[in-house]
Amino acid sequence: MQVTAAVVPAQGAPFEIEEIELDELRHNEVRVRMVATGICHTDALVRDAIYPTPLPAVLGHEGAGIVEAIGDSVTSVQPGDHVVLAAAYCGHCKRCRQGQMAYCENLFAADFGGRRNDGTTAFSKDGKPISSHFFGQSSFATHTNVVEESVIKVDADLPLEHLGPLGCGLNTGAGTVLNELQPEIGSSLVVFGTGAVGDAAVMAAKVADCAIIVAVDIHDSRLELARELGATHTINSLTENVGERLSEITNGAGVDYVVDTTGRPELLRQAADSLGVRGTVALVGAAKPGTEATFEVGASLVKGWTFKTVVQGSSVPQVFIPQLIQLWREGRFPMEKLMRDYSLADINKGFADSASGETIKPVIVF
Incomplete structure (x- = not known):
């Protein structure tokens, strides 16, 4: 054929x-x-x-x-x-x-x-x-x-x-939040990179009733859309200090969850440094094989924090994609x-x- x-x-x-x-x-x-x-x-x-x-x-x-x-x-x-x-x-x-x-x-x-x-x-x-x-x-x-x-x-x-x-993209972002991280109601979640994967994570964080949803990007237009989709705060990492802003937003407590869609080592370091006690960084962004990131392991030890990689939103496609469609029908996605x-x-x-x-x-x- x-x-x-x-x-x-x-x-x-x-x-x-x-x-x-x-x-x-x-x-x-x-x-x-x-x-x-x-x-x-x-x-x-x-x-x-x-x-x-x-x-x-x-x-x-x-x-x-x-x-x-x-x-x-x-x-x-x-x-x-x-x-x-x-x-x-x-x-x-x-x-x-x-x-x-x-x-x-x-x-x-x-x-x-x-x-x-x-x-x-x-x-x-x-x-x-x-x-x-x-x-x-x-x-x-x-x-x-x-x-x-x-x-x-x-x-x-x-x-x-x-x-x-x-x-793929929407399944990955939303699934990372809803299937893998499963944030508690009232928790804080930060998304680095507001492409399709990041925006899906923002929408999912709103579905999960996170109290603080922060979108980080370098494009103001994307940040505006992220607010429309559910972000409570936005940070332009080109013009603002990400660490200082996150500390201000969380009143110094640090964030509970970070979803990194960029795979950039410097942003992963910022993500880890921004965590509160028992916080979690989930990396979903694909990077070139051989890419390495470094983390501060001295003072961060007492945080008991977690770093994990997430593939395809830890989803069973035949189960999770119909769930996302239902959220779309309800106007929530x-x-x-x-x-x-x-x-x-x-x-x-x-x-x-x-x-x-x-x-x-x-x-x-x-």
Whole structure:
């Protein structure tokens, strides 16, 4: 089957719109006609070969679409179903068996390997393989073959055009707060970086009834939106002293929780220094392998603080994404305020606008 896709031909190269071949479904796969897909920072990391998916590749991992066909072992969806696509997981390792799919022991093979377990790829051109199954889906294509583990059925009355980002960015930010940190009512929470992941964390902190929700960024426009989404305070780290402001906001007690979406070592240090007793820093931002951060371990010992990394919001996608949709229906998770639509032909502009901060969450609408 011939499909149109955005292909990364080589390291750091722009996406190229090409006609390529999609192969036959395997027994555990679902063919999805894509309606829309979000653009995520992780796609850029792979485009630039910071993460190890072989190139050329069809990326994209925040897809939403309509099922056209299913493999003979698929039971969770039928042709015609509307679906959101999330990260893949193996389903049989110890972590998956314990319901910790985000920490699948075979995560890199399932999400970044670019191949099925048998070494085949869903996409090819002129007989040459193109890496596929990125996060189980490779959604930068008009049609794609998706592993069943990546598929979440949703109601047909929902706007598929803006559901895709639930599959990664929004799931990560909101899940880090609601699934992993589980802040107490009346607690304080700080978010470093108000992109899509950070804004999802802000909205989730409001859902959790945090009393103090602080958004930290370098773009005033993003900080204004964060206030609209639930932040009680904002800090522009270019013009204000973050440590002093956080001490002022918490009356010197320090903050209870920090979500860092940036992966920048200097901000992680600020996050740790800002904690109160028994505080927690959750790192969700992807950084280049080899990046290191340092923390003061002398006086901080008596705080009993915690540093943890969080993947995919510690979510079970088939459980948590419907919960986020319910919050959206109730008006408590207005995710559409983060999004701007682009055509597939304008995918490189979407990436550029995301990198510059002009657009929080670019969405490719087919």
